[in-house]
Amino acid sequence: VDVAGGDGVVEEIASDVTSTWGPDVIGGFGGFAAGLAVPEGYRRPVLMMTTDGVGTKCEVARLAERYDGIGRDLVAMLIDDLTAVGARPLAVTDYLVVGRLDPVRERTIIRSVAAACREVGCALLGGETAQHPGVVEPERFDLGGAAMGIVEAGREVTGEAVVPGDVLVGLASPNLRSNGFSLIRSVVLGVLSLDETFPGTTHTTGEVLLRPSVLYAPAVLAVLGEHRIHGMAHVTGGGIAGNLARVMPEGCRARVDLDSWQPPGVFATIADVGGIGRDEMLATFNMGVGFVLVVDRAEAEDVVASLGASGHHAWRMGRVEAGATGVDLVPAG
Amino acid sequence: VDVAGGDGVVEEIASDVTSTWGPDVIGGFGGFAAGLAVPEGYRRPVLMMTTDGVGTKCEVARLAERYDGIGRDLVAMLIDDLTAVGARPLAVTDYLVVGRLDPVRERTIIRSVAAACREVGCALLGGETAQHPGVVEPERFDLGGAAMGIVEAGREVTGEAVVPGDVLVGLASPNLRSNGFSLIRSVVLGVLSLDETFPGTTHTTGEVLLRPSVLYAPAVLAVLGEHRIHGMAHVTGGGIAGNLARVMPEGCRARVDLDSWQPPGVFATIADVGGIGRDEMLATFNMGVGFVLVVDRAEAEDVVASLGASGHHAWRMGRVEAGATGVDLVPAG
Numbered sequence: 001v002d003v004a005g006g007d008g009v010v011e012e013i014a015s016d017v018t019s020t021w022g023p024d025v026i027g028g029f030g031g032f033a034a035g036l037a038v039p040e041g042y043r044r045p046v047l048m049m050t051t052d053g054v055g056t057k058c059e060v061a062r063l064a065e066r067y068d069g070i071g072r073d074l075v076a077m078l079i080d081d082l083t084a085v086g087a088r089p090l091a092v093t094d095y096l097v098v099g100r101l102d103p104v105r106e107r108t109i110i111r112s113v114a115a116a117c118r119e120v121g122c123a124l125l126g127g128e129t130a131q132h133p134g135v136v137e138p139e140r141f142d143l144g145g146a147a148m149g150i151v152e153a154g155r156e157v158t159g160e161a162v163v164p165g166d167v168l169v170g171l172a173s174p175n176l177r178s179n180g181f182s183l184i185r186s187v188v189l190g191v192l193s194l195d196e197t198f199p200g201t202t203h204t205t206g207e208v209l210l211r212p213s214v215l216y217a218p219a220v221l222a223v224l225g226e227h228r229i230h231g232m233a234h235v236t237g238g239g240i241a242g243n244l245a246r247v248m249p250e251g252c253r254a255r256v257d258l259d260s261w262q263p264p265g266v267f268a269t270i271a272d273v274g275g276i277g278r279d280e281m282l283a284t285f286n287m288g289v290g291f292v293l294v295v296d297r298a299e300a301e302d303v304v305a306s307l308g309a310s311g312h313h314a315w316r317m318g319r320v321e322a323g324a325t326g327v328d329l330v331p332a333g
Numbered sequence: 334v335d336v337a338g339g340d341g342v343v344e345e346i347a348s349d350v351t352s353t354w355g356p357d358v359i360g361g362f363g364g365f366a367a368g369l370a371v372p373e374g375y376r377r378p379v380l381m382m383t384t385d386g387v388g389t390k391c392e393v394a395r396l397a398e399r400y401d402g403i404g405r406d407l408v409a410m411l412i413d414d415l416t417a418v419g420a421r422p423l424a425v426t427d428y429l430v431v432g433r434l435d436p437v438r439e440r441t442i443i444r445s446v447a448a449a450c451r452e453v454g455c456a457l458l459g460g461e462t463a464q465h466p467g468v469v470e471p472e473r474f475d476l477g478g479a480a481m482g483i484v485e486a487g488r489e490v491t492g493e494a495v496v497p498g499d500v501l502v503g504l505a506s507p508n509l510r511s512n513g514f515s516l517i518r519s520v521v522l523g524v525l526s527l528d529e530t531f532p533g534t535t536h537t538t539g540e541v542l543l544r545p546s547v548l549y550a551p552a553v554l555a556v557l558g559e560h561r562i563h564g565m566a567h568v569t570g571g572g573i574a575g576n577l578a579r580v581m582p583e584g585c586r587a588r589v590d591l592d593s594w595q596p597p598g599v600f601a602t603i604a605d606v607g608g609i610g611r612d613e614m615l616a617t618f619n620m621g622v623g624f625v626l627v628v629d630r631a632e633a634e635d636v637v638a639s640l641g642a643s644g645h646h647a648w649r650m651g652r653v654e655a656g657a658t659g660v661d662l663v664p665a666g
Contacts (some may be wrong), residue, residue, distance in 0.1 A: 026379055026489065035379040035420070037486060046359055046368040047380070049458040049481055051426035056593045059468055087368070093384035095428060124463075125382040128477065135475055136394055140468045144428045144461065146479030148382055153370060156359065185467075195424060 008022035013107050016114040020124040034125045035090055044153035052077040052236075053144030056181035057210070064142060066164055067105050068204030070143060071112025073178045076213030077236065078147035079120055080205040080291060083217040084234040086157035087149030091125040092117055098129065099136040109143060112212075118149040118216050122147070157224070159231035159247025159294070162320055166230055167300035168244075168254060169218075170317035171307060173290030174264050175211035179237050180284045184209060199269050216291045219310035223293070227303050231294035233241040233284040238297055241327040242283065244292055253323030254294070257330050260317045264286040282329055294320060345449075346443045348503040353457040354455060357381060359583050367458045369424055369625070381420040385410040385569075386477030389514035390543070395473060397527040397539030400438050403476060404445025406511045409546030410454055410569065413482035416550040417567040419490035420482030421558055424458040425450055427478040431462065432469040433501035442476060453550050455480070481563045492564035492580025492627070495653055499563055500633035501577075501587060503650035504552075504640060507597050508544035520607035532602050538570065541599055549624045552643035556626070560636050564627035568619040574660040575605030577625055586656035587627070590663050592652045596621040615662055628654060 002259070008199045021125060026035040039046060054073045061070045079089035094113050105131055117124045125148075136142065176184075192198065194206035201208055216234075223229065231247035233240075244254050267288065271281050281287065300316060307314035319328070359368040362455050371378060387406045393401045404427070412422035427441060439462055450457045458481075469475065509517075525531065527539035534541055549567075556562065566573075566578035577587050600621065604614050614620065628636045633649060640647035651663070 012478045026486070035381040035418070035484065035489065038375075038380060042371075045371045047371060047423070047481065049424050049426050049479070051428050051461050052477060053428065053430070053461060053463050055463055056465060056468075059465070085368070090380070091382050093382050095386065095479070097386070097430070097475050097477070100527060112451050126384050128384050128386060130386050130388055130475075132389060132392070132475075134470075136469055137387075137467075142430050142463075142465060142468055142475070144430070144463075144477065146382070146384060146426050146428070146459075147483050151368065151482050153359070156368065181407045182466075197469065211590050278472040322350075 010208050011245045013110045016329065017124050017127065020117040020122065021113050022123065025123050036123055036125065039150065042150065043151050046151050046153050047154065048082055048085060048149040048151060049080050050081045050144060052081065052146065053142060056185055057178045057183060058141055058143050058208055058304040060181055063158055064210060065205055066210050067108040068112050069210055069212030071109050072116040072212040073217055074113055074143050074145050075116035075120070076215050078145055078235040079122060079215065079217045082147055082149035083220050084232040085151070086155055087121045087151040088221055089120060089147055089149045089217055091123045091126055092147045094127040094128070094143065096129045096141060097136055098131055098141040098145050098242055099133055099138040103150060116215060118244055120215050123289045157229055157232050160249055161230040162247060162249050162252050163230070164252060164296050164320050164322040165297050165319040166294050168256060168298050168318040168320070169293040169295050169300060169307070169314055170261065170289040171216055171291040172313035173214055173288055174285045175266060177213040177286055177290055178211060183274070183276065183284055184270065187276065190268055191273050198208055198274070200265050211236065214290055218309050219312050220291065220293070220309060223303050223306045227299045228296035229293050230256050230296060233292045235290050235292065239283045239285060240287060240289055241329055245327045247294060247326050248327065251322060252323055252325060254327040255321050255330055256318040258328060260315060274317065289317065292317070338560050346440050349444045349447040350457050351458065353447050353455065355456065358456050359394065364549050369456055369458065369608070371426050372483060373487050375483065379590065380384050380485050381415055381418060381484060382479060383411055383414045383484040384477065384479040384550045385414060387473060387511045389518055390511045391474055392474050393542055397543060399539055399543050400441040401445050402543055402545030404442050404518050405449040405545040407446055407451035407476050407478050408453070410511055411546065412455060413567040415482035416482055416553050417486070417565040419488055420453045420484040421554055422453060422458045422480055422482045422550055423477055425480045426458055427476065427641060428458040429460070429462045429474060431464055431474040432466055432471040434464050436561060443640055449548060453548050477561055490562055490565050493582055494563040495580060495582050496563070496625050497561060497653050497655040498630050499583060499627050499653040500630050500649055501589060502626040502628050502633060502640070503594065503622040503647035503649040504549055504624040504635050504649055506547055506619045506621055508599060510546040510619055510623055516609065516617050517603065521603055524606050533598050538585070547623055552640050552645050553624065553626070555643060556636050556639045558579055560632045561629035563629060564566065566625045568623050568625065572616045572618060572621060573622050573625065574662055578660045580627060581660065583658055583659050584655060585658060587652050587660040588654050588663055589651040589660060593648060594621060624651065625650070
């Protein structure tokens with residue numbers, strides 16, 4: 001069932017997929033695999049891979065019947081993970097598992113994947129749409145994927161170069177990206193319905209919760225080539241502290257100044273409606289910060305300016321101090 | 334829920350994963366991504382990606398509570414697709430979605446992925462174990478993944494070089510690999526239970542159906558470097574004809590001699606028990622042929638010998654004739 005059913009959908013979306021293919025892509029759509037020439041200009045290229053999914057946001061998308069942003073969320077999860085280690089994303093594959101095929105929905109999802117790939121200059125090199133009745137419930141689906149990127153050996157950004165005195169530069173996320181949706185489902189959607197107006201906005205709850213992720217890769221890769229970036233964190237599950245902690249080396253403690261920005265209203269409303277405490281909010285959601293760069297102090301101002309010039313809101317959100325390895329979120333107020 | 338739950342499992346399996354890492358792997362386990370140096374010896378390397386899953390075989394594994402081969406099936410689906418275009422598999426990622434985490438099961442599955450990766454010299458560069466209650470039913474799971482490979486530009490094997498006169502060389506599959514399990518579930522498992530003896534064997538039905546896939550990549554890659562291989566087909570969904578058809582160029586018709594081999598007994602039993610006709614069997618199962626090479630006539634004998642020396646059963650299973658593009662399965666008897 002899987003392949004026969006999937007192939008029909010795949011044929012429909014061929015033009016969306018091939019629209020992401022630049023001149024370096026080799027191989028025909030529908031073949032066993034597709035390829036991409038290794039880009040020029042690397043002396044010792046290192047290939048990176050990552051895999052992820054958009055998780056329970058799929059289920060909220062299903063309930064709201066809005067599928068036109070979820071593919072962008074997948075691409076953001078994948079390529080901003082690669083970006084966080086300094087790799088340039090080259091290619092993405094998507095893996096869509098459905099209970100029962102819904103060709104219009106599947107095409108909308110994959111079109112959204114393809115549009116995000118085009119935006120960041122990444123080839124959608126393959127995909128699988130599999131129908132698994134009895135494993136996935138009929139109307140439901142899961143969207144995952146994988147991505148490949150490239151970085152010059154020795155130019156990987158691991159956090160090893162982080163030193164006390166470095167500055168934390170935040171990149172704004174105006175929305176939830178793909179994290180926290182299990183909590184949303186369990187404590188928010190019991191109170192707010194997806195088609196009612198989200199408090200403090202003129203949009204429905206479904207629209208607000210499903211707003212698609214910002215793609216940080218192009219702006220971040222541009223500053224990487226120009227500035228001394230010592231570490232980066234893509235803020236996904238675990239929030240700011242959970243992800244920033246991964247790039248703090250021995251003896252370095254990140255001090256995040258929670259006064260340095262105002263989280264978008266969506267987070268206060270979620271906390272309020274769901275009765276979610278501040279610590280759980282910070283450990284679950286991005287709270288308005290989707291990506292953090294740990295930057296050499298002397299270059300922080302230029303990095304903020306450069307990211308701003310790329311159309312992002314960026315700001316100094318704290319610094320690295322000498323101390324026990326970890327992260328402090330310094331209370332607002 | 335996804336990431337917090339998944340991380341616990343991921344920690345447990347860290348040693349399995351890192352056991353697949355050769356000296357060329359860069360990056361720490363648990364980081365945002367891991368990398369691999371581009372191998373030496375390519376002048377114009379082309380990177381390939383593919384994604385796939387093991388489909389309904391997961392559900393049969395669940396019913397039989399046997400998880401120690403399903404990861405190998407995933408690796409076979411992925412890397413033998415790359416092999417079929419002439420690419421050397423470099424790295425795999427796995428994507429496991431579960432209704433409710435079962436750490437022992439998850440570890441068994443991922444250990445099986447890792448063991449297969451080690452066997453073919455492929456790095457397991459990442460993985461995601463996500464818990465999606467409400468999307469996937471509590472005890473159920475889906476296993477998918479992606480793989481990356483490399484090939485010298487111009488050495489891709491696309492089938493374009495296939496000409497009339499070429500010989501079809503089959504590689505034996507003693508079992509089902511990962512295809513046909515939806516049909517198995519609907520028509521065989523109603524008649525045979527997984528823990529009863531499979532007719533004609535001393536093993537249970539669960540054992541026979543879940544036997545893990547042969548990995549063709551090492552043997553096929555060895556002959557690729559030595560012989561003129563014009564096209565290759567990994568026999569997955571769609572069977573021998575469906576997959577071989579993909580590599581037949583204009584004016585080439587593959588003539589598969591069904592008398593040239595005896596399908597393993599498992600297929601006759603499935604047909605018999607399930608009341609499945611010959612055409613449906615051929616369109617659904619590999620019927621004992623997991624991989625087909627389309628070989629220059631002058632080299633067919635050497636290719637058969639070389640594959641045999643690698644421990645596979647290989648044989649001439651037909652030839653390419655001039656004719657309408659397609660595949661004929663020439664009836665046995």
